[in-house]
Amino acid sequence: MPPLSAGRKYSNSPYLLLALLALGAKARAAESSPLPAASAPRGVETPPLAEGRPLLTLQPAAAKPGDPVVVAVRGMAELPSGTLGGRPLRFFPWGEGFMAITGLPVELGAGTAAVKVLGPAAPGAAPVELTGTLSVLEPGYPERELKVSGKYVEPPPGVKARMAADRRAFAAAFAQPFAAPLFGQNFAWPRQDRITAPYGDRRTFNGKLSSQHFGVDIDGDPGTPVTAANDGTVVMTRDNYSAGKTVIVHHGAGLYTTYFHLSRITVKKGTRVKQGQRLGLVGSTGRVTGPHLHWGVKADDLWVDGEVLLRLDFFPSAAPGVASGSTELGAP
């Protein structure tokens, strides 16, 4: 695995922003404009934005199933509505426009996902529809055959009630009211070490496909610190049967990060934490074979790839890059 790079702000993210201009209510700008190649130069020169013209940007410009996706809109006078791949988007005011954070369901096939955003360009004006197409890449998640003793496949009957209580606790933690983002910078690694299992690994236990890995496993010696990936509020501190000692941080905007298998939890539920603040210590609590941090990310009720979250730029300093090769840009 490539070395981790904690603390990078990704202001020079290789992820190209795809921008699409609305050409009136009937515009279907994206359908004829191919996505720029991933190797397109960084910092694409962008023509100045026409005043008041709605603009839609997607991050990343092409995504795999299981990736988080940021949909940003500028030039709309009121909170827009919209969908990605048919799933409703929850917009909130952000910078000079609006943003929604969602993800691509991990079971989605490769192809495309349609983005539609509807809102008025001026107060009281008729809504304008912005449309785009997100390329959905083949994820190529590896399959791992694990041969383990029966106790790891089937929980003992006595723990079923405990697991049901765990599920209820997770559901309550993830049921926070939708709120504006609580974070003031891009996300960072919760600890800097080797990745022992990426997001998306498909696991077969004793020849039977049984689960997919919905987090990033990060190596660590027991007792080394685990820190908050970004600012937020602690909404779970609990010892769960499978996840072990667990901290969940709510970041607003439908985003949560989860920290499993800790040996010790050093924050209290309800505490506001800052990025880099210690949440606990690496351990091997729960159903694991050795000490590590399982770091999970939930966006819009979907478990998504934390490595991709780290590359998203929520604070672009300049106007978003406009897709090069788009023929519509010059048209009035």
Ligand SMILES: [Zn+2]
């Ligand atoms: Zn894991």
